[in-house]
Amino acid sequence: METPILDGVLFILARIIEFINIGMIILFAVRGVPARYIYAVLSVTVISLLFFVVSLLFRSEDVLKLSFLVTVGAFVVMILIARHALSKASIDIILPEASRCPVCSAFVKQEGAIALHVGHSYLFFDQEEHLRKFLESPEDYAKIRRMEIKSDMIGKAYVYKNGVWLELKNT
């Protein structure tokens, strides 16, 4: 009945998974992933650690196995959150050199740059305010800049902050 080797393996696997979860939390923070995803990974990690502590207190094989199952469950949840969060945070947009804002003609600097998905490319703005102005009447600005823009070509907007493009909400 006693399976100390299996227990040892479970124990080590569970600790490795928790270690990876903590690494993911740090990666999320560095990548500028929204706080709600960080809290989500943090809570599944804490739940799995709590079960581990309970399994130590009861020193029961069943509780230890249950704790391992919870840890694996937490890991799966973490992977799903990570896939979702990183796919949102890792959009690769290249700001062309000497890009100008279609509203005010200012050169667009990388930090704080706004990118608007239009058709198969992006339009860049120097500030969010000008993106809003543009979105109020895209056809007018398109005419001035001799661009072909229809409202159904306009997609999501992104802002460049601390090395990553993040989706802009409420645009």
Ligand SMILES: [Zn+2]
């Ligand atoms: Zn501008």
